[in-house]
Amino acid sequence: MQPLYSKPQTNDPQPLKESIRDMIRLQKDYQISDELFWEIFNARVLLNEHVDIDNLLTTMPDPIAKA
Numbered sequence: 001m002q003p004l005y006s007k008p009q010t011n012d013p014q015p016l017k018e019s020i021r022d023m024i025r026l027q028k029d030y031q032i033s034d035e036l037f038w039e040i041f042n043a044r045v046l047l048n049e050h051v052d053i054d055n056l057l058t059t060m061p062d063p064i065a066k067a
Contacts, residue, residue: 019045026053 016024022044026037030053044051 017045019048022051022053030057032057 023041026040040051043049
């Protein structure tokens with residue numbers, strides 16, 4: 001019996017989703033509060049919304065400078 005669905009076998013690890021890469025860059029490039037991080041995470045990763053992180057953090061009332 002064959003499985004109903006199977007991915008082709010590859011030796012390459014699965015590439016990270018773009019949204020996860022954005023969150024990694026957010027952690028590396030900015031010093032933000034945990035609350036703000038999870039707010040952005042929810043929008044970008046869980047809801048898969050496009051979030052321009054650089055624009056968001058530089059246009060806030062108290063802009064967050066790059067670390």
